[in-house]
Amino acid sequence: xxxxxxxxxxxxxxxxxxxxxxxxxxxxxxxxxxxxxxxxxxxxxxxxxxxxxxxxxxxxxxxxxxxxxxxxxxxxxxxxxxxxxxxxxxxxxxxxxxxxxxxxxxxxxxxxxxxxxxxxxxxxxxxxxxxxxxxxxxxxxxxxxxxxxxxxxxxxxxxxxxxxxxxxxxxxxxxxxxxxxxxxxxxxxxxxxxxxxxxxxxxxxxxxxxxxxxxxxxxxxxxxxxxxxxxxxxxxxxxxxxxxxxxxxxxxxxxxxxxxxxxxxxxxxxxxxxxxxxxxxxxxxxxxxxxxxxxxxxxxxxxxxxxxxxxxxxxxxxxxxxxxxxxxxxxxxxxxxxxxxxxxxxxxxxxxxxxxxxxxxxxxxxxxxxxxxxxxxxxxxxxxxxxxxxxxxxxxxxxxxxxxxxxxxxxxxxxxxxxxxxxxxxxxxxxxxxxxxxxxxxxxxxxxxxxxxxxxxxxxxxxxxxxxxxxxxxxxxxxxxxxxxxxxxxxxxxxxxxxxxxxxxxxxxxxxxxxxxxxxxxxxxxxxxxxxxxxxxxxxxxxxxxxxxxxxxx
Amino acid sequence: xxxxxxxxxxxxxxxxxxxxxxxxxxxxxxxxxxxxxxxxxxxxxxxxxxxxxxxxxxxxxxxxxxxxxxxxxxxxxxxxxxxxxxxxxxxxxxxxxxxxxxxxxxxxxxxxxxxxxxxxxxxxxxxxxxxxxxxxxxxxxxxxxxxxxxxxxxxxxxxxxxxxxxxxxxxxxxxxxxxxxxxxxxxxxxxxxxxxxxxxxxxxxxxxxxxxxxxxxxxxxxxxxxxxxxxx
Numbered sequence: 001x002x003x004x005x006x007x008x009x010x011x012x013x014x015x016x017x018x019x020x021x022x023x024x025x026x027x028x029x030x031x032x033x034x035x036x037x038x039x040x041x042x043x044x045x046x047x048x049x050x051x052x053x054x055x056x057x058x059x060x061x062x063x064x065x066x067x068x069x070x071x072x073x074x075x076x077x078x079x080x081x082x083x084x085x086x087x088x089x090x091x092x093x094x095x096x097x098x099x100x101x102x103x104x105x106x107x108x109x110x111x112x113x114x115x116x117x118x119x120x121x122x123x124x125x126x127x128x129x130x131x132x133x134x135x136x137x138x139x140x141x142x143x144x145x146x147x148x149x150x151x152x153x154x155x156x157x158x159x160x161x162x163x164x165x166x167x168x169x170x171x172x173x174x175x176x177x178x179x180x181x182x183x184x185x186x187x188x189x190x191x192x193x194x195x196x197x198x199x200x201x202x203x204x205x206x207x208x209x210x211x212x213x214x215x216x217x218x219x220x221x222x223x224x225x226x227x228x229x230x231x232x233x234x235x236x237x238x239x240x241x242x243x244x245x246x247x248x249x250x251x252x253x254x255x256x257x258x259x260x261x262x263x264x265x266x267x268x269x270x271x272x273x274x275x276x277x278x279x280x281x282x283x284x285x286x287x288x289x290x291x292x293x294x295x296x297x298x299x300x301x302x303x304x305x306x307x308x309x310x311x312x313x314x315x316x317x318x319x320x321x322x323x324x325x326x327x328x329x330x331x332x333x334x335x336x337x338x339x340x341x342x343x344x345x346x347x348x349x350x351x352x353x354x355x356x357x358x359x360x361x362x363x364x365x366x367x368x369x370x371x372x373x374x375x376x377x378x379x380x381x382x383x384x385x386x387x388x389x390x391x392x393x394x395x396x397x398x399x400x401x402x403x404x405x406x407x408x409x410x411x412x413x414x415x416x417x418x419x420x421x422x423x424x425x426x427x428x429x430x431x432x433x434x435x436x437x438x439x440x441x442x443x444x445x446x447x448x449x450x451x452x453x454x455x456x457x458x459x460x461x462x463x464x465x466x467x468x469x470x471x472x473x474x475x476x477x478x479x480x481x482x483x484x485x486x487x488x489x490x491x492x493x494x495x496x497x498x499x500x501x502x503x504x505x506x507x508x509x510x511x512x513x514x515x516x517x518x519x520x521x522x523x524x525x526x527x528x529x530x531x532x533x534x535x536x537x538x539x540x541x542x543x544x545x546x547x548x549x550x551x552x553x554x
Numbered sequence: 555x556x557x558x559x560x561x562x563x564x565x566x567x568x569x570x571x572x573x574x575x576x577x578x579x580x581x582x583x584x585x586x587x588x589x590x591x592x593x594x595x596x597x598x599x600x601x602x603x604x605x606x607x608x609x610x611x612x613x614x615x616x617x618x619x620x621x622x623x624x625x626x627x628x629x630x631x632x633x634x635x636x637x638x639x640x641x642x643x644x645x646x647x648x649x650x651x652x653x654x655x656x657x658x659x660x661x662x663x664x665x666x667x668x669x670x671x672x673x674x675x676x677x678x679x680x681x682x683x684x685x686x687x688x689x690x691x692x693x694x695x696x697x698x699x700x701x702x703x704x705x706x707x708x709x710x711x712x713x714x715x716x717x718x719x720x721x722x723x724x725x726x727x728x729x730x731x732x733x734x735x736x737x738x739x740x741x742x743x744x745x746x747x748x749x750x751x752x753x754x755x756x757x758x759x760x761x762x763x764x765x766x767x768x769x770x771x772x773x774x775x776x777x778x779x780x781x782x783x784x785x786x
Contacts, residue, residue: 141664158763160664160780161758161778217663219661221622222698223696311633315635330719
């Protein structure tokens with residue numbers, strides 16, 4: 001079957017039991033605090049690097065998904081969620097408690113580059129300080145912000161001051177006596193090429209980029225706080241739609257649904273899983289179409305025709321999604337235990353509309369290939385620019401089309417199956433080019449794979465026995481998962497691994513709700529791709545990352 | 555005078571030579587039924603202000619300004635199918651200095667509000683603002699957020715509010731057309747309360763917070779102070 005992974009005969013790929021791992025770490029472990037998804041080892045705050053290095057180099061845990069931090073009554077805690085790129089079902093968590101009065105913990109940045117931003121976020125929102133961190137300052141909130149909003153004693157009503165600084169050229173001093181002059185250039189936060197409100201602090205040496213630093217937080221809408229103040233059953237589900245708002249709503253809702261269903265032990269009926277799978281793949285098509293549209297615009301303003309074509313195809317998918325869910329963009333269609341309502345009546349009409357869309361899709365993809373990928377100008381701009389080697393991608397925790405464009409064969413739909421994906425016939429798309437062109441090709445080919453999935457789902461749904469069309473499991477009106485249960489679950493969103501960490505405290509609201517956004521990690525790779533390149537290539541690289549700021553900033 | 559062409563004067567009653575000379579001087583390509591209707595006296599009489607307002611309302615340059623979820627629907631409004639250009643307002647300008655209308659499509663958070671104010675200030679007068687979506691009205695679903703400004707009107711004045719989360723493209727088209735109507739009629743923008751201003755740090759009233767930040771912020775740096783306790 002196409003879903004089987006290529007064999008990897010590597011020591012690191014060997015699955016170890018929790019006890020073997022504990023033996024491997026030896027004295028580093030001071031306790032166990034297992035999560036629902038993985039064994040969790042408690043370690044001392046000054047042994048973070050040693051522990052993570054052991055797990056990475058000797059046990060093969062090469063993917064730091066996320067660092068989730070939180071404050072308890074008596075301590076602070078950072079959790080490092082580790083996985084393997086080769087087999088994401090092998091997970092391990094490293095729990096690092098820190099002192100309540102003086103929360104300091106060692107930084108993991110020297111082991112995993114991706115920890116840089118994740119720890120800055122933990123510092124910003126919770127207030128844990130990381131020793132040995134290269135650049136520990138606020139990342140989402142203005143630098144003059146007072147207090148740490150997700151800590152326990154934060155007063156939401158206190159006044160705050162935000163600044164509008166004029167930026168000095170950070171490299172000026174280095175070049176004072178040199179012949180070459182550098183120029184500092186702000187790109188954004190209001191700029192058409194930044195896909196929203198992203199700010200790139202760029203230093204140019206002539207036409208080349210000497211340094212680029214993404215400055216984020218211009219759309220930090222307190223999503224985690226909103227989720228923590230909503231009840232599991234109904235109040236959280238509308239928010240995921242607004243993380244990755246490029247029509248990827250159902251994919252995001254699935255991330256929350258998967259985490260919460262596993263936490264509360266809810267079984268989803270098979271029929272609902274098929275509907276979910278179909279809807280989610282429609283969303284993926286819509287999201288990739290917009291990625292394609294805006295990427296073409298970024299690379300060359302003359303590609304407005306491509307933009308219009310892709311928007312046209314998006315409108316068609318959105319019509320189908322509107323028939324299914326009742327909304328164009330913010331679907332709010334999933335419920336814990338299933339979906340909110342059955343397929344629209346008359347069903348035959350919905351199926352035939354879907355089939356019509358799928359029938360014309362190969363033709364329009366052919367058209368896109370004619371318009372852009374086989375266009376010489378486009379190829380010159382994208383082939384061999386924005387290079388992201390696979391090892392670098394892994395070190396930064398890149399996932400989704402960005403990782404797959406660098407040849408990293410990682411797709412949670414296949415590797416950590418959920419929904420109905422493992423029953424269907426489809427392929428994971430990878431490209432080895434590591435450049436802007438490959439990332440675009442991956443998205444275009446994924447659209448074809450999504451179409452294959454939708455078609456199989458439609459076949460299944462058409463023949464589904466009439467009396468087995470159960471759309472929702474029986475779920476209690478109020479969900480109160482057991483006290484101090486922790487879980488991290490991820491799904492393959494449009495941009496990559498979208499994960500949720502939830503800690504319950506016995507009430508009907510989560511005590512900690514942490515979102516692992518794929519774009520947040522993917523955007524971190526931008527300096528690697530951009531430094532030394534020409535300025536137009538930076539714009540192309542940024543476009544090929546396909547970030548959405550609602551998800552980066554949350 | 556024939557009844558199906560009410561505005562054309564009777565050919566036999568006027569000296570047609572003059573009229574022909576005037577019309578042929580233009581070249582046939584420019585002659586339309588409308589031009590024909592004006593006949594030998596191609597002048598209209600109106601107030602200058604009214605004419606100018608009509609011009610303004612008929613051709614509005616929008617600022618290409620994307621913030622959050624609503625900007626996706628805004629793009630759809632500009633693109634095929636909904637095509638805002640049909641109503642004479644579909645030319646997005648990348649620079650605020652060339653724009654007449656700013657559509658605010660999304661949630662305003664503390665870090666972005668000073669930047670939005672700056673972009674608004676850069677637009678030349680007369681300028682108009684369409685607030686798109688619930689977030690620009692009240693903060694919408696994120697109103698409780700610790701970092702969210704409770705409505706764009708806390709920062710800049712807004713002429714038209716389009717509710718929805720997000721509003722459908724049709725709703726945005728309706729809002730923009732309403733704005734055009736108002737502009738063409740010369741109706742003034744509403745007076746709004748704007749509690750958050752961009753000001754120099756040294757101009758802020760001294761209090762605990764300002765004292766604490768004195769070391770971090772230069773006196774002449776522009777800042778925006780949020781009083782979240784007073785927000786609606």
